[in-house]
Amino acid sequence: MNWHQVIEEVTCLTQELIRFDTTNPPGNETPCIEYIAAVLRQEGIEPVVLESAPGRGNLVARLRGDGSLPPLLLMGHVDVVPAEAEHWRHPPFSGDLADGTVWGRGATDMKQMVAMELMALLLLKRSATVLKRDVILMTNADEETGGKLGAGFIAEEHPDLIRDAEYAINEGGATSIELDGRLFFVCSTAEKGTARFTVRGQGEPGHASQPHARNAILPLSRALVRLIETPLPLRITKTAALHVETMAQHLNGELAAALRGLLDPATHDASMAALPLAEPVKRRLAAALRNTATPTILRAGTKINVIPAQAECDVDCRILPGTTLESLTEEVRAVVGNEVELEFGPVSPPLESDPASPLFETIRMVLAEHEPGSTLVPGLITGGTDAKRIAPLGIKVYGFVPMRYEGASMTGLAHGHNERISVANLAFGTRVLYDVVSRFCAALP
Ligand SMILES: [Zn+2]
Structure with missing residues (x-):
């Protein structure tokens, strides 16, 4: 050739x-x-x-x-x-x-x-x-x-x-990651699904010149502040566990401990802070370990002088393999509380393939020849x-x-x-x- x-x-x-x-x-x-x-x-x-x-x-x-x-x-x-x-x-x-x-x-x-x-x-x-x-x-x-x-x-x-x-x-979702001079190639074997939803606050209309506290924007805002500031709980999928563990096995004790610490809610934040990874890589890693719900589109009010009776926000929500609509609703409710309505759209289910396959093995062997010392790790795509x-x-x-x-x-x-x-x-x-x-x-x- x-x-x-x-x-x-x-x-x-x-x-x-x-x-x-x-x-x-x-x-x-x-x-x-x-x-x-x-x-x-x-x-x-x-x-x-x-x-x-x-x-x-x-x-x-x-x-x-x-x-x-x-x-x-x-x-x-x-x-x-x-x-x-x-x-x-x-x-x-x-x-x-x-x-x-x-x-x-x-x-x-x-x-x-x-x-x-x-x-x-x-x-x-x-x-x-x-x-x-x-x-x-x-x-x-x-x-x-x-x-x-x-x-x-x-x-x-x-x-x-x-x-x-x-x-x-x-x-x-990723190409390769470098940690402590070691090169890790990522082969995505899982992909998050989507379960987009709308958060809706209800209130009472009124003349904006005579304000009252039943403005629909209030319950919605409270819910959104919590949703943005509070990450949903850690959920460790088979793929994420293998992703972290495979890298940890090839790194020194301190880095390996930091990586493994990501999987435990008690040590997650400190471990993430300790890892010498670029911000975008950390964001991707964090999103692979939990469901995410990101408010993106707001709607409220029809006229400048009318207090809105309804205010809503569309939330881009990405779910991990193993998440059901019921378990997700529970997670989201625990964060936003009960003063807003949640309306879910159609769910696009997540995927997870087995990394133990002849194709994964072939990729691993070929990479070891072209990039000696590198390691192939399974990974999860946070998008679709x-x-x-x-x-x-x-x-x-x-x-x-x-x-x-x-x-x-x-x-x-x-x-x-x-x-x-x-x-x-x-x-x-x-x-x-x-x-x-x-x-x-x-x-x-
Ligand atoms: Zn593309």
Whole structure:
């Protein structure tokens, strides 16, 4: 394999994908999807391209194996979140290559991974590798606004294209963490669900020139102050326990104790303070250990001179595997008290896959070769991804984007200003992903 040439190719692919403005909304992913389809056709792979709505293209391509084992699905999305160009050092849809770095919206979420997955498929095809598992590439629209017109559309309306897959590799919540000079790669094996709700205060109307204390804003405000200031209780999932324990086993006594201390309510706060981790990493870790309820949208009052009889707030609530609506209601009630109403919307359930699997083991082995001394740890995604869309088909989804930690400047790039990826990391990711896919899917010679 001429890796030098492969890296040049995957860098070009990443740049080209970034140059399609797939800001969602409105998305307009079809031209980007058609570009990927053209690349595949040039190499003799015929993809299926399906629009869920005008301009909302999705692609599925399959490299056939001998059918002795079920397929591996490589999934990704090409839509991106909006970018405020005035804050960027290189225009967000330039795909500029400068100082060994590719710049642009989608460079880490997740056009780089789509390019790497596409590259893996092309390399397997070019080398005519005999496969025991089919390798399926699914590239979707619409992930950033929930995936209904992307992975959801494929899973619900064209499930036969992917439903025989046993495992999927998807984007993940974290890439890698560095602690005390040791590198930990995270493979997400669990994902939080959502249980959004509205908190509502009731009061009595009246003329604002003659105030009274039954203003609906009062009970609502009291409840919200408590909700923002009081974290919901710790809930230790199997994934979180393994995440912390696996890292602790590879660290010195003091750090290991601090990590393990996170799992105990009595020592949690002090342990978090003692850990030498960047703030965003700590926030992610804290959110992985409890349900979270974040007030985001307020509504009260219709007229400046009328005391509102009703005031409400929508709360973005993310729930851990094992949480039920009943247990969540109890947790929230204990914080907000009884003077407000709670109204829950539809629940999107959390996911948890078993980290003890042949795919997890393959990823662990490949990483140990490419990054000796590193450790693979299972992790939990605090947000939502397309994994939720395809999990109902029975596919075990792992969130794994092979990227090396390159310092604190790497955190917050996804959805932030100046999103970018180093060519070194593209090279690393492409080689690791190719090795994982070929080792997991190729028939032994
Ligand atoms: Zn993403």
